[in-house]
Amino acid sequence: MxxxxxxxxxxxxxxxxxxxxxxxxxxxQRVLSADTARAEWVRHFPDDTIIDVTLTHDGHAALLRTETGPGLLWSFGADTVARHLRDFDWIDHPEGIEVQFHDFATPGVTVRLDETERRHWRHLLEPA
The missing domain is CATH 1.20.5 (Single alpha-helices involved in coiled-coils or other helix-helix interfaces)
Known part of the structure; x- marks a missing residue:
């Protein structure tokens, strides 16, 4: 041929x-609910115990509190990506916040938030 x-x-x-x-x-892009966010987090980190889930209004990302600390779950097409928030920077972005991980294998992610969500997430992400 x-x-x-x-x-x-x-x-x-x-x-x-x-x-x-x-x-x-x-x-x-996958839309998350509280139950699917919990299930997806457990798929990524089966040993974690989830305390609380905070979803974005569009359902494309979730901030989870676990016994080991906070974590971020976001949609990546039809799948999800989950990372513990241990070593990261968050930067204000016109569409929400941008999370930059200090891990070369993990891309930064822009979480789309309205102004109310932005204040709430900023409060949740600030160190105690």
């Missing part, structure tokens, strides 16, 4: 799969 035809088949197949996933809703 000529390389040109193989290239068209591969590119067409990848584009077709991408369109199919988008049309079936698999590319939507």
């Amino acid at each position: 000529p390389l040109e035809i193989l290239l068209v088949l591969v590119v067409g197949g990848i584009a077709g799969i991408t369109i199919l996933l988008h049309l079936t809703g698999k590319s939507r």
